[in-house]
Amino acid sequence: MKNTNSNVKAKIRNLINEGSLVLVIVVLCVFFSIKTPYFLNFKNLMNMLVSVSVIGIAAVGFTCTLIASGADLTTGAMMALSSCLSASLVTNTGLPWYAGVLAALGAGLVVGFLNGLLITKFKIAPIVITLGMMSIVRGIAYIYTGGITIFITDPHLKWFGTGKLLGISIPVVIMLLCYGIFYFISRKTVFGRKIFACGSNATASRLAGIKVDTVVTVLFAISGFLSALAGLVMSGIASAALPSSADSYNMDVMTAVLLGGTALTGGEGNILKTLLGLLIIGIINNGMALLNVQSYWQMLAKGALLIVAVVYDAIRRKLQAN
Amino acid sequence: MANILSAKKICKSFNGVQVLKDVEFDLRENEIHGLVGENGAGKSTLMKIIAGDYKLDSGELRIDGQIAKLRNPTDSLNYGIRIIYQEFNLVKTLSVAENIFIGEYPRTSVGLIDRKKMESEARKVLDQLGQEIDVTKCVRDISVAQQQIVEIAKAVRKNCRILIMDEPTAALNDQETVKLFELIRRMRDNGTSIIIISHRLSEQFELTDRITVLRGGETVGTVNTNEVSNDELIRMMVGRKLDEMYAHADRQLGDVLLEAKNLCVNDQVRDINLTVRKGEVVSVYGLMGAGQTALADALFGSVRAKSGQIFFKGKPLRLKSPVDSVKNGMGYITEDRKADGLLGNLSVLENVSIVSIGRYANPAGILSRKKEQTSFDHWVQRLNVKFGSKSQKIVSLSGGNQQKALIARWLSNDVDLLIMNLPTRGIDVGAKAEIYSLIDLLCKEGKGVLVFSLEMPEILGISDRIYVMCNGEITGEVTAAEANQELLLKYAVSKYLHE
Numbered sequence: 001m002k003n004t005n006s007n008v009k010a011k012i013r014n015l016i017n018e019g020s021l022v023l024v025i026v027v028l029c030v031f032f033s034i035k036t037p038y039f040l041n042f043k044n045l046m047n048m049l050v051s052v053s054v055i056g057i058a059a060v061g062f063t064c065t066l067i068a069s070g071a072d073l074t075t076g077a078m079m080a081l082s083s084c085l086s087a088s089l090v091t092n093t094g095l096p097w098y099a100g101v102l103a104a105l106g107a108g109l110v111v112g113f114l115n116g117l118l119i120t121k122f123k124i125a126p127i128v129i130t131l132g133m134m135s136i137v138r139g140i141a142y143i144y145t146g147g148i149t150i151f152i153t154d155p156h157l158k159w160f161g162t163g164k165l166l167g168i169s170i171p172v173v174i175m176l177l178c179y180g181i182f183y184f185i186s187r188k189t190v191f192g193r194k195i196f197a198c199g200s201n202a203t204a205s206r207l208a209g210i211k212v213d214t215v216v217t218v219l220f221a222i223s224g225f226l227s228a229l230a231g232l233v234m235s236g237i238a239s240a241a242l243p244s245s246a247d248s249y250n251m252d253v254m255t256a257v258l259l260g261g262t263a264l265t266g267g268e269g270n271i272l273k274t275l276l277g278l279l280i281i282g283i284i285n286n287g288m289a290l291l292n293v294q295s296y297w298q299m300l301a302k303g304a305l306l307i308v309a310v311v312y313d314a315i316r317r318k319l320q321a322n
Numbered sequence: 323m324a325n326i327l328s329a330k331k332i333c334k335s336f337n338g339v340q341v342l343k344d345v346e347f348d349l350r351e352n353e354i355h356g357l358v359g360e361n362g363a364g365k366s367t368l369m370k371i372i373a374g375d376y377k378l379d380s381g382e383l384r385i386d387g388q389i390a391k392l393r394n395p396t397d398s399l400n401y402g403i404r405i406i407y408q409e410f411n412l413v414k415t416l417s418v419a420e421n422i423f424i425g426e427y428p429r430t431s432v433g434l435i436d437r438k439k440m441e442s443e444a445r446k447v448l449d450q451l452g453q454e455i456d457v458t459k460c461v462r463d464i465s466v467a468q469q470q471i472v473e474i475a476k477a478v479r480k481n482c483r484i485l486i487m488d489e490p491t492a493a494l495n496d497q498e499t500v501k502l503f504e505l506i507r508r509m510r511d512n513g514t515s516i517i518i519i520s521h522r523l524s525e526q527f528e529l530t531d532r533i534t535v536l537r538g539g540e541t542v543g544t545v546n547t548n549e550v551s552n553d554e555l556i557r558m559m560v561g562r563k564l565d566e567m568y569a570h571a572d573r574q575l576g577d578v579l580l581e582a583k584n585l586c587v588n589d590q591v592r593d594i595n596l597t598v599r600k601g602e603v604v605s606v607y608g609l610m611g612a613g614q615t616a617l618a619d620a621l622f623g624s625v626r627a628k629s630g631q632i633f634f635k636g637k638p639l640r641l642k643s644p645v646d647s648v649k650n651g652m653g654y655i656t657e658d659r660k661a662d663g664l665l666g667n668l669s670v671l672e673n674v675s676i677v678s679i680g681r682y683a684n685p686a687g688i689l690s691r692k693k694e695q696t697s698f699d700h701w702v703q704r705l706n707v708k709f710g711s712k713s714q715k716i717v718s719l720s721g722g723n724q725q726k727a728l729i730a731r732w733l734s735n736d737v738d739l740l741i742m743n744l745p746t747r748g749i750d751v752g753a754k755a756e757i758y759s760l761i762d763l764l765c766k767e768g769k770g771v772l773v774f775s776l777e778m779p780e781i782l783g784i785s786d787r788i789y790v791m792c793n794g795e796i797t798g799e800v801t802a803a804e805a806n807q808e809l810l811l812k813y814a815v816s817k818y819l820h821e
Contacts, residue, residue: 188688188689189683189687189688189689190679190683190687190688190689191687193672193675193676193679193689196665196667196668196672197665197668197672199667200667200668201661201662201664201665201666203661203662204656204661204664205665205676206624206644207624207644207654207656207662208644208648208676208677208731209644209645209647209648209649209677210645210676211643211645263667266667267665267666267667267668268667
């Protein structure tokens with residue numbers, strides 16, 4: 001009796017550890033496929049992927065900083081600044097499209113680098129610095145645009161949101177590329193191993209000869225860069241740049257990352273599982289929209305999802321400890 | 323004089339390790355009783371049993387001749403037993419009066435704190451102790467010596483018959499110490515019995531009426547302070563010669579590997595001169611808190627020394643961070659394995675290869691799993707690290723295997739010098755012996771090992787040369803041939819002796 005009991009427990013544990021995200025996705029897909037005929041077709045699934053691509057790209061950087069150090073709350077504001085900067089430079093100032101893109105991506109790098117520098121030099125919790133930076137960056141976006149929406153006419157900037165490669169939307173291509181590259185870095189490179197080491201125990205990592213401050217700073221710079229890239233995709237999709245955009249995206253990004261099982265305490269996480277967490281958010285949003293559920297309910301569902309994600313994480317940890 | 327407290331045949335084990343064995347201890351009314359012994363002799367455990375922090379396994383405690391069951395701190399408090407730890411238990415942001423009355427504030431009729439009454443009562447307690455401190459001041463704004471007084475005031479505020487003080491002078495200067503001693507004597511004359519735990523033998527001679535010596539968890543004896551000499555006391559603390567569990571082959575010493583010249587780490591740890599040769603095991607002994615960890619940190623570069631020089635392999639080395647020492651071929655086993663050594667979320671494999679990881683990668687930084695695995699297999703086999711699977715988290719291994727994995731971490735990076743701070747802390751006897759023979763083996767290969775340890779038998783067993791630290795300075799250097807426990811302890815307390 002006792003034996004079977006512990007067997008069942010071990011099975012549940014394995015399930016929760018490994019397959020649960022895929023299982024949730026399958027269940028959600030089956031549910032929405034039964035409920036609506038519009039869910040399971042290529043066009044809708046591509047739409048769904050495009051709709052999560054912006055937070056998906058940013059979530060890659062967020063996962064990395066969370067594993068190594070802490071949350072990067074500048075993400076959403078950086079998206080807004082990046083889209084406004086590129087749109088305004090190209091549309092209003094008349095610079096070539098690539099100059100606008102480089103300026104936006106450069107701004108992301110600089111902001112992220114500053115975040116990393118402040119966090120590591122003054123040993124301040126990332127959440128505090130990036131919260132402050134969030135407001136600064138958002139403020140700059142408003143000041144720079146005067147609060148006005150910029151409509152994008154340049155085809156190159158639009159391409160970031162509406163282009164296609166072999167029938168696949170560019171936002172999805174960019175997102176999947178990001179996941180591929182960073183999965184490779186995190187699993188197969190020296191730098192990737194250092195990300196996990198720094199997050200697991202910064203003191204021990206330092207004593208092992210790792211330049212912890214450098215690793216953390218680089219990751220925040222990367223996170224800033226990816227947020228800027230996400231901002232380009234965002235304004236490309238909308239053909240417009242707004243200083244007020246991406247307001248709730250911090251939470252969406254964090255929900256995806258936490259659903260993916262990255263530990264708030266650092267040292268643990270998996271880029272591909274973030275992608276799975278992202279798909280869950282996308283499917284729920286998409287399915288609810290198809291079922292004509294009011295968007296207020298989507299907001300509620302997102303909040304519930306975040307709480308489910310962290311409770312799930314706590315349970316998983318407890319089971320692992322036993 | 324009657325015994326206020328007597329302990330008979332006290333036994334206590336932790337996880338199967340016997341810490342106290344048939345300990346006998348008695349405390350008379352109106353006496354100051356010293357308790358001395360080496361690190362790990364069982365002093366703190368015995369005091370914590372009396373304070374009700376630990377429950378004894380067997381034996382009996384009598385208070386005023388009656389059997390007393392001390393199951394928790396409250397029981398001990400009710401008997402009038404108070405303990406003041408070396409680390410104060412004060413809330414720094416509260417006032418002196420609030421600390422003295424903490425948890426039991428006088429109330430007004432409506433249930434609010436009666437600040438006036440509290441402050442006048444606090445003043446009364448301090449008056450009785452003959453001390454003058456502004457009771458409205460915040461504890462963080464008064465001196466350490468005054469904080470000590472506040473601790474005492476808190477302890478004696480109500481019904482204190484037995485006061486235990488653990489290293490009460492550790493943070494005090496000479497003048498403050500004299501004043502504290504006056505206070506302690508006054509308390510004794512007013513009827514409190516006092517137990518003083520202190521490494522500083524000079525203080526024991528100056529202050530106590532009797533001294534009890536513990537060694538290896540057993541009572542060696544209790545002596546009248548005025549009938550014993552320094553040397554006799556040290557001999558009692560050290561006791562018999564040790565048994566053989568240490569590998570120590572004949573060693574071929576090479577060139578000087580590490581040399582520290584006039585190294586000052588901070589205000590406490592200063593004027594350090596030491597050398598380690600290739601193929602040599604050098605140990606640093608000292609009582610707890612003599613500054614060993616600060617020195618080890620500075621030699622490895624994890625804290626920056628204030629002044630002085632470090633030479634490594636004949637060249638001056640400027641250690642700005644561990645990056646420099648690792649690059650030059652040093653390794654460091656830290657004192658606190660969990661806090662400073664283990665990467666808790668990571669696997670055994672990832673923990674072992676974290677330092678040498680660059681060796682398994684191409685110039686672009688892409689890892690070869692195969693190379694990493696080969697090196698890992700080699701080292702865990704050689705060090706006999708036992709684990710279920712290489713992907714299991716390192717924290718799930720036993721202490722001994724964790725430690726061996728951490729040593730493998732450095733050896734796989736081919737270090738020339740391994741600095742080990744308390745290398746056998748918290749690991750079982752079998753793993754200890756393995757680590758000793760490993761150290762021996764490393765020396766045969768021409769590597770240097772610098773061991774910081776609190777355990778004399780260990781140091782005597784493995785070392786070629788021993789430095790002794792006391793109060794932040796090196797007070798002695800002895801070769802293996804000359805070394806014995808009496809000599810080491812003499813150097814280790816030399817700064818604390820009178821004359």
